[in-house]
Structure formats: C-alpha cells, structure tokens
Amino acid sequence: MTENQRLRRVVIVGGGTAGWMTAAALGRFLKDGYTQVTLVESEAIGTVGVGESTIPQINIFNRMLGLDENDFVKKTKATFKLAIEFRDWKQIGHTYHHPFGPYGVDMEGVSFHAYWLRQHAMGLSDDLGEFSLQTIGARLDKFMRPNGQPNSPLGTIAYAFHFDAGLYAKFLREYAEARGIVRQEGKIASVQQDGLNGHVTSITLESGQVIEGDLFIDCSGFRGLLIEQTLKAGYEDWSHWLPNDRAVAVPCESGGSISPVTRATARPAGWQWRIPLQHRIGNGYAYSSQHISEDEATAYLLNNLDGAPIIDPFTLKFTAGRRKKSWDKNVVAIGLSAGFMEPLESQSIHLIQVGISRLLAHFPDRNFRQPDIDRYNRTMTFEYEKIRDFLILHYKATERSDTPYWDYLREMPIPDYLADKMALFKGSGRIFRENEELFNDTSWFAVFVGQGIMPEGHDPMADTMDDKLFLARMAEIKSVIAKSAEVMPGHFEFIKANCDAMA
Ligand code: FAD
Numbered sequence: 001m002t003e004n005q006r007l008r009r010v011v012i013v014g015g016g017t018a019g020w021m022t023a024a025a026l027g028r029f030l031k032d033g034y035t036q037v038t039l040v041e042s043e044a045i046g047t048v049g050v051g052e053s054t055i056p057q058i059n060i061f062n063r064m065l066g067l068d069e070n071d072f073v074k075k076t077k078a079t080f081k082l083a084i085e086f087r088d089w090k091q092i093g094h095t096y097h098h099p100f101g102p103y104g105v106d107m108e109g110v111s112f113h114a115y116w117l118r119q120h121a122m123g124l125s126d127d128l129g130e131f132s133l134q135t136i137g138a139r140l141d142k143f144m145r146p147n148g149q150p151n152s153p154l155g156t157i158a159y160a161f162h163f164d165a166g167l168y169a170k171f172l173r174e175y176a177e178a179r180g181i182v183r184q185e186g187k188i189a190s191v192q193q194d195g196l197n198g199h200v201t202s203i204t205l206e207s208g209q210v211i212e213g214d215l216f217i218d219c220s221g222f223r224g225l226l227i228e229q230t231l232k233a234g235y236e237d238w239s240h241w242l243p244n245d246r247a248v249a250v251p252c253e254s255g256g257s258i259s260p261v262t263r264a265t266a267r268p269a270g271w272q273w274r275i276p277l278q279h280r281i282g283n284g285y286a287y288s289s290q291h292i293s294e295d296e297a298t299a300y301l302l303n304n305l306d307g308a309p310i311i312d313p314f315t316l317k318f319t320a321g322r323r324k325k326s327w328d329k330n331v332v333a334i335g336l337s338a339g340f341m342e343p344l345e346s347q348s349i350h351l352i353q354v355g356i357s358r359l360l361a362h363f364p365d366r367n368f369r370q371p372d373i374d375r376y377n378r379t380m381t382f383e384y385e386k387i388r389d390f391l392i393l394h395y396k397a398t399e400r401s402d403t404p405y406w407d408y409l410r411e412m413p414i415p416d417y418l419a420d421k422m423a424l425f426k427g428s429g430r431i432f433r434e435n436e437e438l439f440n441d442t443s444w445f446a447v448f449v450g451q452g453i454m455p456e457g458h459d460p461m462a463d464t465m466d467d468k469l470f471l472a473r474m475a476e477i478k479s480v481i482a483k484s485a486e487v488m489p490g491h492f493e494f495i496k497a498n499c500d501a502m503a
Pocket residue numbers: 013014015016017018019040041042043045046047048049050051052053054186187188189219220221222223225247249284316318334335336337343346347348349350352
C-alpha cells in the first residue's frame with residue numbers, strides 16, 4: 001500500500017455503546033498515529049442506554065482491550081450472569097434456563113444431549129438443568145470464575161455480565177480517549193458526499209464545524225444517519241416473525257438477592273426483562289403495539305417490579321430487521337444503525353462486537369475494494385439471520401394460547417432454516433451448528449427442551465453403552481455437578497469479596 005492509499009481520518013458518528021466500543025477497539029489497534037479517529041456525539045440526542053445484559057463472548061472483547069475485570073465490574077456496577085431464565089414461555093407457570101456452558105459431558109464421541117434423550121426415552125425424565133452447573137448456580141444465586149481445574153465443571157464456567165449501559169459507555173470513553181481518540185460534542189446538521197462516487201466526504205455540525213473523513217462508521221442508532229438517511233442502504237423488515245415493536249423500560253431499586261441471571265418473563269403481548277445490577281435493577285416490557293397499548297404495557301410493567309421505580313418509564317420504538325447493506329461505499333454501520341432484534345437472547349452488544357472484529361479483519365485502504373465490502377456484508381447477514389431464527393424459535397415453540405398475540409406466534413410461518421432445524425430435532429434429536437453460527441447446539445437444545453419440543457428418537461449411537469454403565473455414568477455426572485455447585489460461593493458474596501462497586 002502506498003502512503004496516499006492509507007486511511008488518514010476515521011470518523012465515528014455516535015457515542016452510544018456501539019460508538020464507544022468501536023472507538024475503544026480502534027484506539028487499541030490503530031496505534032502510533034496510523035489514523036486519526038474522531039467520535040462525534042450529541043448529548044442533546046442522547047443514547048438508547050438500556051442494553052445491559054451480555055453473553056460470554058464479551059469476555060473476548062474485554063481481553064482484546066486488555067481490561068482488568070474487577071476494575072471493569074466495579075466501574076460499570078456490574079453483576080455476573082450464568083444463564084437466562086425463561087418464565088411462562090412454554091406455558092404459564094413453567095420455567096427453564098438457557099445456561100452458558102454445556103450440559104453434562106459427551107461420552108464415547110457421542111453428544112451428551114443424545115444420552116439425556118435416551119434416559120428420557122427410558123421414562124427417567126431427569127431435570128435437564130441438573131446436568132448444567134450454570135443452571136444450578138443460577139437457581140441458587142451462586143457464582144465464581146472458572147478455577148482452571150482440569151476435569152471439573154468448575155474449571156470452565158462460562159459467564160457474562162449485566163452492566164450499567166451509561167457507565168459502560170463512560171468506561172470505554174476513558175479507555176479510548178487515553179489512546180488518542182478525539183471526542184467531538186455536537187449535533188450533525190448535514191452530510192456531504194462526493195459527486196462522482198457518492199462516498200461521504202464530511203459531516204457538518206450545527207455549530208458550522210466541518211469534520212472530514214475517509215472512513216465513516218455509523219453508530220448513530222436506529223436513525224442510521226449515514227447508512228440510511230444519506231446512502232439509503234435499505235432495511236429488511238422482519239416484524240412478521242418478530243412483531244414486538246416497542247419496549248417500555250424503567251430501572252427500579254434493588255430488592256432481594258442479586259441473581260446471576262437475566263430473567264425473561266413472557267407476558268400477554270410480549271415479554272418482560274429483569275437485569276439485576278449492583279445498585280439497581282433494569283426492567284422493561286418488549287411488546288407488540290398491535291396487541292397492547294403503551295398505557296397498558298406501562299401499567300403492566302409498573303405492577304411487576306421488585307422495587308420502587310427510580311425514574312419515569314420511557315418507551316422506545318423499533319422494527320425488527322437489518323440493514324440490507326451494513327457496509328456501503330465508505331460507510332460501515334455498527335450497532336442499532338445496522339439492524340435490531342429484540343434483546344431476548346442479549347445478542348445486540350455481541351453483534352456490535354462482531355461488526356468491529358469483522359471491520360478490523362476487512363480494514364480498508366482508500367480503494368474500498370468491493371470484494372472486501374461484499375464479504376463483510378455477507379458474513380454479517382449470516383450472523384443476523386441465524387440469530388433471528390433462534391429468537392423466532394422461542395415464540396414458535398410455545399404452547400400458550402391465552403391471547404391473540406401468542407396464537408399468532410404459534411401459528412406463524414417460519415423461515416426455512418428454522419423449519420429444517422426443528423424438523424431435524426423433532427425426528428432424531430440431532431442439532432448441528434452451521435458455520436460457527438452464534439448459538440451452538442447447547443443453546444438450541446436448552447430452548448428446544450425448555451419449550452417442550454421432545455424428539456421422536458435420538459442418536460442410536462447413544463444406545464451402544466449398556467444400560468447399567470450408562471445409568472451409572474449419568475448419575476455420576478449429575479452428582480459431580482451438584483458437588484461442584486456446593487463449592488461455589490454466593491453471587492453477592494463473590495462480588496463483595498472481589499469487585500464491590502458499592503463499598
Ligand atoms: P444509540 O445508543 O442510540 O447511540 C446513538 C448515538 O448517536 C448517540 O450518541 C447519539 O447522540 C448519536 N447521534 C445520533 N444522531 C446524531 C446526530 N445527528 N448528531 C450527533 N450525534 C448523533 N443489547 C444487548 O446486548 N443486551 C440487552 O439486554 C439489550 N437490551 C435492549 C433493550 C432495548 C429495548 C433496546 C432498544 C435495545 C437493547 N439492546 C440490548 C441493544 C443495545 O441497547 C444497543 O445495541 C446498544 O445500546 C447500541 O446502541 P447504539 O450505540 O447503536 O445506538
């Protein structure tokens with residue numbers, strides 16, 4: 001690459017979670033003045049600020065930044081997360097967990113899931129959760145980090161975080177500014193494009209200040225200031241599969257113990273989240289405006305809190321879907337500007353992370369070569385679509401028939417990929433992870449079984465072990481997990497001892 005092909009100026013538009021995560025990563029990797037990075041944000045516009053529950057992949061991002069985890073937890077008033085607890089999804093009154101980390105252990109090269117199904121077929125319907133250390137930890141409000149012990153479930157505990165989104169952005173801002181990222185306050189009033197190739201050349205703030213750039217990263221949220229309002233990349237609407245289009249949110253005071261679990265409770269026209277932090281609980285009701293009014297949803301939420309509301313409830317509007325091209329010309333959309341699916345599996349911050357790592361892997365020079373851009377878009381489409389289908393499963397596989405909302409979801413046609421995956425599981429109990437899709441076979445198994453889909457058969461390879469040995473091994477696995485859980489400290493005690501933000 002010649003000197004004049006090098007990107008000299010990168011402009012990040014937006015200072016929400018997406019903007020500051022991107023800035024932190026660029027600050028970490030674009031060293032020694034290789035490229036000047038400016039982040040523009042407007043305090044008057046503000047951020048969405050409710051994305052507070054994560055999945056274990058965030059640990060990869062944190063390690064990439066070289067963060068001290070206890071410092072990060074303290075500064076964001078975070079708690080730990082071992083699972084999502086789904087209440088009332090299969091039927092009202094039914095609960096299951098989607099844990100991080102595997103169930104049991106594979107034996108003789110055969111998946112543990114097949115052995116569990118074999119046991120189930122024998123009429124020994126053991127609770128699946130008892131084969132998952134994370135599920136037991138979630139049920140008992142226990143937590144510890146993996147202790148590295150080989151051959152013990154304690155050696156590989158997978159976990160994520162609940163954190164305060166505002167404090168997370170602040171934390172990353174400090175990190176990014178310390179690495180040379182320049183923050184510019186101001187509202188963008190207009191966008192200028194090259195008359196020949198349509199590339200964005202600069203943005204102009206209301207103050208009249210002009211900021212020029214070679215690469216623009218659009219982290220402007222739902223509005224997609226550059227990717228949509230300027231470049232008209234187009235939006236694929238998935239609301240016929242994911243009809244929730246509003247969320248009313250309100251934080252409340254902490255009540256009771258701090259559990260290492262995000263709770264998702266199905267409601268008459270959507271679902272309610274509960275995210276416990278060290279200093280408060282994040283709550284919201286994601287709902288379909290076709291099926292319930294804003295006033296009703298708000299009242300429902302306020303009647304179902306564990307503590308007094310800290311501020312007035314506020315409502316966010318969205319359309320499930322994704323930008324048809326999240327990279328177009330010299331603009332890359334990351335975060336809500338690239339698409340949005342309701343946070344049922346806490347996947348949005350992960351999609352920001354994927355957008356950043358793919359951008360780094362396809363980092364352009366001024367030639368902006370189309371094969372790189374096409375590949376970026378292709379791989380991001382794959383990520384979004386596979387996550388979408390996993391989310392749809394939660395709705396399709398319900399037995400609820402108490403409201404028109406659930407009737408619609410139970411009966412709706414589904415994407416082919418999901419239909420194939422469900423058919424395969426319903427037959428032989430098999431699940432295959434396609435091309436490193438985000439949610440692996442454990443996740444799919446947890447939701448299939450949790451929502452009551454039991455297959456006709458199971459992998460015959462699981463029948464090759466004789467009954468006595470098989471039952472002894474299953475009992476041993478369960479017992480090892482139960483004993484491991486006994487050693488885990490309480491989640492609250494763990495935080496107090498290691499990363500107490502309230503001290
Ligand atoms: P925003 O937070 O909207 O930030 C946009 C930025 O652009 C702001 O800084 C704004 O000032 C700036 N901006 C916009 N226009 C202009 C302009 N004209 N001039 C200057 N600046 C401008 N994700 C999870 O992973 N887990 C969750 O539990 C979760 N829960 C969610 C619940 C709900 C109801 C919603 C809606 C989202 C949730 N998410 C969750 C998603 C998560 O909140 C977002 O992915 C994340 O906050 C990223 O948002 P963003 O930075 O893309 O956009």
